[in-house]
Amino acid sequence: MKRRAWGDFVVWSHVFFAPAIVVGCARGVYDAVALISVMVGLSVWYHREHEANAAVARVELCSTTALFAYGVVQASVAPSAWLGVLEYACAAVVVATYGACFWLVEHPDAYDQWHPVGLHVVPAAWALLAVGWHACLVCA
Numbered sequence: 001m002k003r004r005a006w007g008d009f010v011v012w013s014h015v016f017f018a019p020a021i022v023v024g025c026a027r028g029v030y031d032a033v034a035l036i037s038v039m040v041g042l043s044v045w046y047h048r049e050h051e052a053n054a055a056v057a058r059v060e061l062c063s064t065t066a067l068f069a070y071g072v073v074q075a076s077v078a079p080s081a082w083l084g085v086l087e088y089a090c091a092a093v094v095v096a097t098y099g100a101c102f103w104l105v106e107h108p109d110a111y112d113q114w115h116p117v118g119l120h121v122v123p124a125a126w127a128l129l130a131v132g133w134h135a136c137l138v139c140a
Helices: 009-027 032-047 053-077 081-104 108-133
Strands: none
Touching: 009 032, 009 081, 032 053, 032 108, 053 081, 053 108, 081 108
């Protein structure tokens, strides 16, 4: 089986989620921390296997969709207009990148460059905005 190296940008770019996990734990936004952690684990697994494991792909897609939905809900109740605009801008980049990935997958060099930016780096920034300025949605 062809595997991506840990040093491959598609794999290591998940490190950008670490600040959101740390801040989320510190602020008690445990629902986001759980969603982010599960998604990162599955996404790293999927990318390490060079996007070849269909079973992991299906579960990972469910986790990314749940995190995206969580982010949209949080954006809809943003404590300020500027924060909502930033979060919706992140959502737009994610949707555009996801749509472009159907083309990018046929162009491996472009995929390896743009997938991590639009689907790892930008969502990690969005997650940091959510855990940094929002409260936990499901915590008591």
